[in-house]
Amino acid sequence: MIEIIVNGEVRVITDEEDIPLLWVLRDHLNLTGTKFGCGVGLCGTCTVLLDGEPVRSCQVYMSDLGDREIRTIEGIAGGGDLAAVAARVQGAWIAEQVPQCGYCQSGMIVAATALLARDPDPSDDRIDETMTNICRCGTYTRVRAAIHRAAKGT
Ligand code: FES
């Protein structure tokens, strides 16, 4: 049995296996906003925050967590230090109509929130080097526009 902190709540996981966090979020806690893509740390669709830092949850194991706080797309705007930034990002995503199929977008929003928390007004180059999430629908231009909009707070 292990206790983890997800979106501000202590959750008890009874699975004894040292499985990836992504499996725990989706299969044990029914937090299915975090998506499975490649499973090998490349696509970023499984991105969550660990103590405010973006991580690829398919590559983080239960034994890596300790008492660090996990924030998923379901809880990113609901509390914690990043709530205001996350709310601006989500508003900008709607205003710029970023999503196409939507599959990659929760990971994109989590990564963009972490970027803006560190760098409130990132350049295009900074956005491109930081946002390494893969989008099959090619929403990269809109992602960039939404990050600039969120940085301006509009
Ligand atoms: S599913 Fe984790 S990086 Fe692709």
Ligand code: FES
């Ligand atoms: S919006 Fe379809 S994969 Fe990104």
